[in-house]
Amino acid sequence: MRTVFLPFLWRKNVSDILQSLNPVQKEAASCTEGPLLILAGAGSGKTRVLTHRIAYLIEEKGVNPWNIMAITFTNKAAQEMRDRVDRLVEFGAESIWVATFHSSCVRILRRYIDRLGYDNHFTIYDTDDQKSVIRKAVKELDLDPKQYREGPLLGVISAAKNEMLEPEDFETQAGGDFRMCQEAKIYKAYQKTLIDNNAVDFDDLLLLTVRLLRENRDILESYQERLRYIMVDEYQDTNSVQFELIRLLSGKYHNLCVVGDDDQSIYKFRGADITNILSFEETFPGAKVVKLEQNYRSTNNILEAANSVIANNAHRKEKHLWSENGEGKEVSFIHYETAYGEAEDVIDKIQTSVHMGKYQYQDCAILYRTNAQSRAFEEKCIKKSVPYRLVGGVNFYQRQEIKDILAYLKTIDSGRDDLSVTRIVNVPKRGIGQVTLNKLAVYASEHGMRLFQAMEQAEQIPGMGKAADKIKGFVNQIMVFRALAKELDAAELIESILEQTGYLEELEKLEEDKAQAKQENLDEFQNKAADYYANHDEAALTDFLEEVALVADIDNMDSEADSLTLMTLHSAKGLEFPVVYMTGMEEGLFPSYMSMNSGDPGDIEEERRLCYVGITRAMQQLTLTAAKQRMVHGNIQYSAISRFVKELPQEKLDWKEETFGGLFKKGPSMTANSLSGSLFGGSSSMSSGSSFSASQGSQTAKKTNYDNVFDLKYAKAFSSPKPDSLDYKEGDRVSHIKFGKGTVLAVEDMKKDYQVTVEFDTAGVKKLFAGFAKLKKI
Template sequence: MAAKLLEGLTPPQREAVVHRGGPLLVVAGAGSGKTRVLTRRIAHLIATGEAAPWQILAITFTNKAADEMRTRVAELVGPRAARMWVSTFHSACVRILRANADRLGYRGSFTIYDDLDSRRLVEIICRDLDLDTKRLPPRSILGMISQAKAAQQGPADFRAAATSLFERRAADVYDLYQQRMVAANAMDFDDLLLNAVRLFKEHPAVLEHYQARFTHVLIDEFQDTNAVQNELAKLLAGGHRNISVVGDSDQSVYRFRGADITNILEFEAAFPDATVVTLDQNFRSTQTILDAANSVIANNVGRKPKTLWTDGGAGDQIVRYRADDETDEADWVAHEITRLHREEGLRWGDVAVFYRTNAQSRALEESLVRVGVPYRVVGGTRFYDRREIRDVMAYLRVLVNPDDEVSWRRIVNVPKRGVGETSVARLAGWAGTQGISFGAAVARAEEAGVGAKAARGLTELVALLDQLRAEMIRPEPTGGEGDAPGNGSGVTEDGELELFPDRSSVPVEGHLGPGEVVVAVVERTGYRNELLAGGTIEALGRVENVDELAGVAGEHRTVAEFLEAASLVSDADQVETDGTNVSLMTMHIAKGLEFPAVFLVGMEDGVFPHLRSLGDPVELEEERRLAYVGITRAE
């Protein structure tokens, strides 16, 4: 089988696949078959017996990519591939933290806050501190907190480094934010990574367990890792040093999210004995397209040098259109797409239009509508960001984690039950003086001194939630003591006795599955009736969305499992294209996709490259990388 895994590979690809032991850096250019190399490498490790499936940790940057990798490896080595850990960094950290949360002052049922939840909590804290949110926007403060966490700065370190009034006020918010997060038994996305690092550093036995468990660590899209993810990788590979990373410095385009290109540029400094394999043969684009991409990226200094090439021929020339303005540009694009469809037989779904910012889509949409071209804006409002979905999800989150402040605040008066802002403020204030969570204060509403009507409504709500909590299937709390989670079976994957089995995924008690819980919530609270009372097409659409949520939830065993899966869905996981619509999207969203015909619009100073990059060499290099990504999406 091992020999068969090498069939059809180029010499560099084969070298990467068969690499035995020690650090490996695969510099994989756009369209060079990196996914194929990574999956074949994993399969080769298993087929040769160099590693058992359960000893492999493979990290991708989207759940979609993880599912694809798992499927491809299974096709090569069979069902035993299911015993690998293939996940995103965040998913892997959640899995580790669920089993060890008590060591860090959390419970295993902690809630995962997304950006909207975190921003809402920051808004609440700003109001409590009486801050002017026009001068100190919560979004900006949250951005500073996230940047601080990416740099592994806690509230005290951040305050010590603050030099401006804005930074000092942000430090005040950061301090309270972390206190409220712990009280709410919640972690944001940054916390998932930071707390995993903290766990490993404060509890060496836990780290040693995972180092022994995962004898091979493989990471895709390494150029997109941030400092904390890089440290996690080094910690996990610290014992055996069998770490394989695949990436392309020329496709590092997420600096605004904390991605640090130096992680891939300095990999050899961190691992001096690393083997480096360069994949520069492209299997997607024509040489004309590759020449354009090569010429753009060659101007960058911070990169791993390579020149993409193909044996597929030169192909058509790139068409350049100099437009008078954005309307003229959009009209030309719309008519050219129509021509490609009618004269060259391209399906609408074969065509994509990329732009630098979402604001550029308006003119394009207007022109496409005028000429009758079907299109889809990729990366619009996420399903889980819709109001009615967040309302129901908040109920589910409170069922699993009764201390979740943001979710409690969302549902206390949805549907209306006479609980106004005054009552909410009284509950929050009383919770603070009593040293209890907001959720605990809700359960003692009368004692907290809220009005009679509000207290009556909250008492009924708490009783309903208690009843649902008793009826729903839920996981048995993680049991055992010790330094590591297990797999819940009582034995490890290699047949040895497991001292500390992880029971967090074993459904117990109750009879309502997640889908049934969603239905029960919307029916018993009166939320469905409130939605229907709107009597509009939009209202009916919201009801349909809630019904769809029930269907999605029903695919999981427990509410907790469903909430975790939903919270870890990334923007990239939401990207879908089809054969019936032209795709409109930003170049950031386009990363990882490919199309027979691609239009790059707005390529002018101040638009693309973006205005903020002009005069800033570091930002300008990021813009070139973004252009490189856009160009190399074309087939």
């Protein structure tokens, strides 16, 4: 029976709810019945539309908040949505189902997973836990761990689960493919270990929920009846399982509203399927489409750059961003001689703008395609005392000391997770050896019990000897903590664990700097726990562990600190900064070699969407940079300017070229193509302080004299000694550690080293220095 809901008792003025929206936003917010696709361009106020739509449903349509579901991709987004709705409606916001996909699935599985043969008190395994299970499976199957590594195998299993393939389905799909057959065996063993430990991984949260709803009509109908109005944010990032979950839940009332931007679909590597949004109208007949194209973030010059680039994608829904923020500054592109020069000048420019009072460090962001690119910028920040924060580095919850305490908490919470028990049984050291642990594991397996249960019976196990007393001491300590957990919150429990186990004493034995860093991390973990309990009434240890398991890197960004932000383009999605530098705009770097050589045009389109995401992070000032040469895997790599730079509106692009004499402005008559026509893209014919005029535009760029490179301030980069001789010559076949096999086209003696031109089978033509490249004749 539906709960009686009487909104007229406290209804706000409905016109006030939608008054602040523009006409198109109002249309989207007031369209409540049937399937709706809101195509929300970058910075178009999609969260505002979603929250006002929820308020409109409650205040105007009289919908019970209990019947509304809003799905997001991050905990931060979910909390922001919940807070905004709470400010818009008088009552009922707390009853709305606002959560991430994974949190929603945990909520459903905690109630009904026993229908699938699990205990409702299941454990969620993180990446480290999963890797341990993979190693165990590879060992049990007597496979070579060098050939079957944890990372790639987890990727294979995750991809299979995202396509809703159970181990048996994957085995069938493998057919006669030897590698896939072995991977199928590993997947099967991996899944068995998870089930035996009453554990699930993140992909299982989704897959098992879909399976639960498919196999249990009563549960499906119960949730369909409750969740009559469903909204999904960032719909372009959904995978096959998430799509199926939403399809099932919305199957009765069909009031499904999805918000997304196909131009910002950048998570194909995580299983995201762009066809979910591109084919929405075909999947949900009668769907209405509303386009949000007015941007509230950026200036029109920045938006024109974004529109110009993304227009080159064939598979997209047409839209054109515009703004009332004015034209703004021209977008800049700077072509540096080296990656070192790029890093130094970018940091200098940011530091100067801060010292002049134009911006704060927190207003600025440096974006790059790969994590490896951050090193040069980090070094320059340290050298110049520029405060910075690295987003996407080592995850806080993956640090050893945090993993240790989490394992204690998991063991205290249930004791069903063998990996957690194994991790802490000798942390700190208790003198319990591997032989003892092996005996316990065998006993547990023979008697169908968990490892901790076997430990409780250690005195009954033949051959345990004195080790039984050590095991008993560990078990008793866990039992004491379990009793304390009923009285203490997680922060207090962590403090007790640190003191009573002797963990803090062990830290004091480390070098001072390391001990201090670990202590600070543990302090921060306690702060996290205290904050969670302060904001969640009647929270239990299980709830806190679920919160930790679901936390994402980006949720931990401190928006208050005045620091320059360094981050990958993927990490930047959803954020905005007044000043943005997009660095490393070079062919082979962005777009990546992998996308260029995959043979799938969709991969280049994904890279282009990533470029679009980067451009649209900028609010006032956007600068793109590239280097003519950078060190990659021990050799100097020369690259052409990225095709994405060429796709910018050239007439509105402030283009500068660096020679070792300084920066020089490119005139309007010189196109991007004319500058990048040579391999090196540089011009040494410009005099200091000059700029190109129309009459100078016909000048052709001259090849850099590399004989002189070694006398310059970057010469330290060329420290590998010149070989006495080469065992290959023009026409010979050679191999390179990164680029693979290729044919030598030319060898030139450059005094300090040999410059070798090689046409690689898959990576194209490269000019390499022999001392760095370490080419091998084949």
